[in-house]
Amino acid sequence: MLSVVIPAHNEEASLRRTIVTIATTLRGDPIPHEIVVVDDHSTDRTWEVLQHLAGEVPELRPLRNNGPNGFGNAIRFGLENYTGDRVTIMMADLSDDPNDLVRFDHALRTTGCDCVFGSRAMPGATVRGYPRAKWMANRCANLFLCAVFQYRYNDTTNPFKLYSRALMDRLLPLRSAGFELEIEIPLKAIVRGARYTVLPNDWNGREAGESKMRLLPLVRPYLRVVAACLAERWRRRNDR
Numbered sequence: 001m002l003s004v005v006i007p008a009h010n011e012e013a014s015l016r017r018t019i020v021t022i023a024t025t026l027r028g029d030p031i032p033h034e035i036v037v038v039d040d041h042s043t044d045r046t047w048e049v050l051q052h053l054a055g056e057v058p059e060l061r062p063l064r065n066n067g068p069n070g071f072g073n074a075i076r077f078g079l080e081n082y083t084g085d086r087v088t089i090m091m092a093d094l095s096d097d098p099n100d101l102v103r104f105d106h107a108l109r110t111t112g113c114d115c116v117f118g119s120r121a122m123p124g125a126t127v128r129g130y131p132r133a134k135w136m137a138n139r140c141a142n143l144f145l146c147a148v149f150q151y152r153y154n155d156t157t158n159p160f161k162l163y164s165r166a167l168m169d170r171l172l173p174l175r176s177a178g179f180e181l182e183i184e185i186p187l188k189a190i191v192r193g194a195r196y197t198v199l200p201n202d203w204n205g206r207e208a209g210e211s212k213m214r215l216l217p218l219v220r221p222y223l224r225v226v227a228a229c230l231a232e233r234w235r236r237r238n239d240r
Contacts, residue, residue, distance in 0.1 A: 002026065002033040002105055003084030007074035009040040011092040012049045018094040023057050025098035031105055033059055036082050037092070040065045040074035072181035076174050088162045096160040100201040104162040107197055114167040114194040117186060118201035119155040129205020141222070145183070148226060149190065149233075153198055156186050160201050167194050175228075180221035187229040191236065 004022060008015060019035055026033045039047045039062065050062035065077045075089055086108055090096050096118075104116040120127050121139065130138075138157055145156045159182045163171075170192060176184045189196065 001084040001086075002031050002101075003082035003087040004033060004035045004101070005075060005078035005082055005087060005089050006035065006037045006092050007040055007071055007078065007089075008037050008042065008046050008050075008092040009069070009071075009074070010042045010044045010046060012042075012045040014093045015046065015049050016053060018090075018092055019053055019057055019060055021094060022090065022098045022101075023059050025102065026059075029102050029105075031102065034061055034082070034084060035059050036061045036063060036078045038063045038065050038074040038078045040071070041069040068177065070177040072174070072176035072178045072184075075181055076176075079168065079172070079174070085165045086162060087165065087168055089159050091159070095203055095205065097202045097204070100160070100199070101162070103199060104201075107199060108162050108164065111197055112195070113197045114164050115186075115189055115196045116162040117153060117155070117196050117198045118158050118160040119153070119198050120158055120201060120203045121154050122198070122200045124200035126202045128203070130203060145187075145226070148230065149187070151190060153186075153190075153196075156183050158182070158201070158203075160203075161186060163189070170194075176221065176225060178221055179218055180225045183222060184225045184229075187225065188232075191229050191233045 022035055037050055037060065039050060047064065054060045054062055063077065063081060065074045067073055067077060079087065088101060107116050119125060141157055142154050146152065146154060167189060171185060171188045174181060174184055
């Protein structure tokens with residue numbers, strides 16, 4: 001079964017469209033699945049909307065993050081509670097295309113890889129509504145990671161990836177509380193020798209609600225993750 005983990009903080013305006021679209025797309029393939037939406041201490045009607053949708057969408061499993069709030073903490077809670085044999089992280093605003101998830105799932109099941117990484121910056125990908133300044137910062141961050149870790153994957157900061165449970169179990173426990181989790185998971189996978197393939201994926205700006213990501217506060221947490229993963233890579237190389 002495929003598990004889709006979605007963090008949700010004040011996403012009442014987006015959830016119905018997102019959940020119904022994902023469920024409808026995966027049923028059409030068909031792919032047995034669950035949609036694990038983690039309400040991250042929302043102050044709007046997010047939990048009420050989830051409870052109502054659970055009666056309409058049998059694949060939906062609404063959960064409440066009972067630990068500290070934060071994007072990373074909400075995802076970690078979901079990753080501790082999913083039940084499938086493979087797992088992806090998607091956003092509550094439906095910025096990622098569920099049709100891409102169908103392609104990713106097929107690739108994971110047929111290629112023998114441990115994970116499928118999405119790239120919004122390779123031929124075949126379409127990006128709509130991404131603020132120019134954020135996109136330039138995103139590209140610079142990914143070039144930096146390519147240089148530091150000496151790989152060619154050009155979209156590490158993209159959270160849209162698909163992992164086998166066997167690999168995800170090897171990556172736990174995760175440490176990040178915020179958006180830096182986006183790079184902690186794939187960097188750990190690469191450092192620990194995971195076999196991965198890269199496919200293009202589309203990205204669309206949100207139609208409702210408000211983005212929670214702010215660039216400047218991310219710099220220090222991102223650098224901490226980079227330093228920790230570099231240190232782990234150094235230890236592994238010296239233990240050989």
